Amino acid sequence: MSARSIARAVADERRPAPAEPDAARQFVNQWVEAEALGGKEVRAFVLILKTRGCYWADVKGCSMCGYAKDTLGRSATPDELAHQLxxxxxxxxxxxxxxxYTSGSFLDDREVDPGSRRRILGAFAGKAHRFLFETLPEFTTPEVLAPLSEVFPGEIEAALGLESANADVLSRLVxxxxxxxxxxxxxxxxxxAGMRAKAYLLLKPPYLGEGEAIADVVASVGAARAHFDSLSINPVHIQNGTVVEWLYHRRRxxxxxxxxxxxSMTEGAALRGAARLVSFPTAGGLARGPHNCGRCDRRVLAAIQRASLTQEFEPLRELECGCRRNWETVRSLEPVGVEA
Ligand code: SF4
Ligand SMILES: [Zn+2]
Incomplete structure (x- = not known):
């Protein structure tokens, strides 16, 4: 089965049927997590709104993204979004x-209409210091961005899923x-527009080995640093209904x-310029997330989080565990020249 037909088979299954109004008045999820703000560790309020979700998931869909399952199957009305808010x-x-988050682009009118967008930002005005949303690049026009600063006087941060600065990796693997x-x-x-720009960089898209994946993400740090205030290395975790899940189930x-x-962080740190370099792995230490041997995972994850918060990367070089040898062996068995 070709990569293209795997993607098509997976994409057909993941969009839910149009939701009833009751379901559309409830957000997907909400939690609080650790974050860094101006060099200080703070608590971040995370909200996932239920919207129609990413249009690209209908067109083709990214190989690691299963967010379409958390969507409405249709656009939410302003009233439904007001209930969720x-x-x-x-x-x-x-x-x-x-x-x-919207499981797509906060700036896409089909997901969040302009009036609701302003009401959502306005609800946190004077209370939150920074407001972050995610969007695809085509929606970041000056006309869409400008009204946001009028209703939210704090810092606005737009996160873009760049994933890789390599055009082939981005179009063919992601x-x-x-x-x-x-x-x-x-x-x-x-x-x-006076806002902060953040880029997500994907570590290990399907069809790349460990060494290739590290080389790709480190090169992406160097290429992206001039365009973003912060770069977040996101190691792949296996989401339901994705190409990577299809491959994972077949041991590929x-x-x-x-x-x-x-x-990736220690190498990327040298290339990041003035950009912050962070990584907060999802599902870290689990079989379906980035993991080591099971014995050292918590310790290594804690060190990655500490480096992300403090921007001090040297302590990462002091981490040790017997499984590091296994990882080195895996890399040495990958095809020669893949990191070139
Ligand atoms: S990763 Fe982003 S662009 Fe790709 S399908 Fe998911 S939400 Fe859409
Ligand atoms: Zn270990």
């Missing part, structure tokens, strides 16, 4: 960092629809080792 505000305890240059230009537009994909995250 009110339920979230009831749980908000003044966390200084607020992240609002299945993104825009080339890296469009992400760079979007980062520049976001900053020109292993999530990255945590040692690969460590090396």
């Amino acid at each position: 009110q339920a979230a505000i009831d749980r908000y305890r003044g966390e200084p960092y607020v992240k609002v 299945n993104k629809g825009s080339p890296p240059e469009e992400y760079f230009a979007a980062g520049d537009r976001v900053r020109a 994909y292993r999530p990255p080792w945590l040692w690969s995250v460590v090396e």
